[in-house]
Amino acid sequence: MCNNGVVPTESSRVRSMNETRDRILDVALDVLGENPDAGMGDIASAAGVVRRTVYGHFPSRLDLLRTLTERAVTEVTAVLTEVNASDAEADATWVEFIARVWPVAHRYRVLLALRRGEYGEAIHGLLGPVDELLADLVKRGQDSDVFAQHLPAGILSQVAYGVVFAIADSDLSNGTLGARAATITSLLMLGVPETRAIALVGDQP
Amino acid sequence: MCNNGVVPTESSRVRSMNETRDRILDVALDVLGENPDAGMGDIASAAGVVRRTVYGHFPSRLDLLRTLTERAVTEVTAVLTEVNASDAEADATWVEFIARVWPVAHRYRVLLALRRGEYGEAIHGLLGPVDELLADLVKRGQDSDVFAQHLPAGILSQVAYGVVFAIADSDLSNGTLGARAATITSLLMLGVPETRAIALVGDQP
DNA sequence: TCTCCGTTGCACACCAGTGTGCAATCTACT
DNA sequence: AGTAGATTGCACACTGGTGTGCAACGGAGA
Numbered sequence: 001m002c003n004n005g006v007v008p009t010e011s012s013r014v015r016s017m018n019e020t021r022d023r024i025l026d027v028a029l030d031v032l033g034e035n036p037d038a039g040m041g042d043i044a045s046a047a048g049v050v051r052r053t054v055y056g057h058f059p060s061r062l063d064l065l066r067t068l069t070e071r072a073v074t075e076v077t078a079v080l081t082e083v084n085a086s087d088a089e090a091d092a093t094w095v096e097f098i099a100r101v102w103p104v105a106h107r108y109r110v111l112l113a114l115r116r117g118e119y120g121e122a123i124h125g126l127l128g129p130v131d132e133l134l135a136d137l138v139k140r141g142q143d144s145d146v147f148a149q150h151l152p153a154g155i156l157s158q159v160a161y162g163v164v165f166a167i168a169d170s171d172l173s174n175g176t177l178g179a180r181a182a183t184i185t186s187l188l189m190l191g192v193p194e195t196r197a198i199a200l201v202g203d204q205p
Numbered sequence: 206m207c208n209n210g211v212v213p214t215e216s217s218r219v220r221s222m223n224e225t226r227d228r229i230l231d232v233a234l235d236v237l238g239e240n241p242d243a244g245m246g247d248i249a250s251a252a253g254v255v256r257r258t259v260y261g262h263f264p265s266r267l268d269l270l271r272t273l274t275e276r277a278v279t280e281v282t283a284v285l286t287e288v289n290a291s292d293a294e295a296d297a298t299w300v301e302f303i304a305r306v307w308p309v310a311h312r313y314r315v316l317l318a319l320r321r322g323e324y325g326e327a328i329h330g331l332l333g334p335v336d337e338l339l340a341d342l343v344k345r346g347q348d349s350d351v352f353a354q355h356l357p358a359g360i361l362s363q364v365a366y367g368v369v370f371a372i373a374d375s376d377l378s379n380g381t382l383g384a385r386a387a388t389i390t391s392l393l394m395l396g397v398p399e400t401r402a403i404a405l406v407g408d409q410p
Numbered sequence: 411t412c413t414c415c416g417t418t419g420c421a422c423a424c425c426a427g428t429g430t431g432c433a434a435t436c437t438a439c440t
Numbered sequence: 441a442g443t444a445g446a447t448t449g450c451a452c453a454c455t456g457g458t459g460t461g462c463a464a465c466g467g468a469g470a
Contacts, residue, residue, distance in 0.1 A: 011468080011469075012468070012469090013467090013468060013469080016468095039456080039457055039458085040457080040458075040459090041456095041457080041458095051458095052460090055458090055459065055460080059459085060458080060459075061457090061458075061459095
């Protein structure tokens with residue numbers, strides 16, 4: 001008997017294995033989010049699995065971290081390029097970006113802490129493309145006089161999304177309150193006047 | 206033979222011991238600043254001393270960290286209370302505060318990273334008084350309509366000096382450029398209009 | 411039923427850091 | 441010269457995490 005469809009209906013073995021793998025990744029985000037120094041054992045038990053099993057899916061801790069980071073980069077760049085496609089002003093684009101990236105930033109907030117520490121360099125490297133896209137957006141805003149120029153675009157963008165992550169990491173992180181706060185605060189620090197900032201955010205649903 | 210002066214002229218033994226102790230503390234700031242996970246051994250060799258000697262002065266790693274933190278708290282609160290004594294507007298006070306606290310913040314920038322990690326809770330606790338003083342200042346600014354109110358004073362002050370430390374930790378950290386950038390950026394995020402912010406900073410020497 | 415294979419449980423070696431103990435050494439003070 | 445005390449060098453035990461090896465279990469698929 002051959003496969004009846006084009007896609008070779010994954011055997012349930014494979015599917016359950018992928019589920020395990022995904023669960024480990026998901027849980028790892030939570031656990032590391034609470035404590036960036038959590039070990040493979042902590043992640044394993046949180047995922048309802050034995051440490052040895054985690055090593056079955058990810059040969060090393062760095063491998064797991066890399067996979068998480070790649071996921072994050074994929075999701076963020078997707079949002080960022082989509083948003084950048086519009087020809088709106090840079091500040092409006094920024095607002096839409098934060099609104100859409102907020103859940104993602106909240107999920108992956110731990111990566112900012114992971115940039116320091118043992119595997120920081122590897123993580124940092126993978127995050128590079130995001131940094132560039134972000135700097136481009138800020139640069140565009142500076143060139144059209146929408147954003148302040150007291151700092152070079154590269155650094156300003158770093159600080160700005162550092163703030164977003166910081167708020168995503170704080171008590172406000174849940175609900176729309178955090179998103180609003182992060183958006184307004186980052187706009188302010190990008191040099192957008194308060195009235196304009198509030199108007200822009202007010203437009204958001 | 207009794208002491209000839211009121212102050213019992215420290216024997217040079219005691220003095221050189223204190224010098225060693227201070228050198229360890231100073232060097233620890235540098236080493237930990239580059240790598241918050243540096244061990245007692247790294248600190249010791251950087252101080253030109255053996256690991257065992259460090260343990261002679263500080264019974265445990267936590268003890269060393271605590272001492273560093275206490276130093277930082279002392280220095281910062283000194284600046285903060287002094288600055289707060291003036292009856293200037295909150296934004297002007299903030300500018301003076303950043304200007305004077307900048308070298309201190311730069312020296313102790315590692316403490317922000319240390320707030321997470323194994324001994325984070327202890328460090329965090331010691332840093333409490335600084336947080337309060339800072340929140341008070343921001344609150345004063347909000348009450349007199351000088352600072353924005355899109356975030357509660359407690360969080361806004363956290364984010365604001367998070368930014369200051371972030372810049373103190375970046376490439377700009379040296380020279381007056383970093384201080385200017387940190388001041389303006391933090392003012393912007395506190396809701397001070399760009400023109401006013403630049404004017405305020407321009408006043409500074 | 412039998413086989414494959416993800417999973418488990420336990421073993422181990424390895425590494426890095428922490429904190430302690432103690433004899434030896436060096437030096438400022440008496 | 442003698443002594444007290446800071447420092448050294450080396451020892452050790454302990455902890456906690458990493459990564460690997462392997463036999464055994466258990467369920468889905470042939």
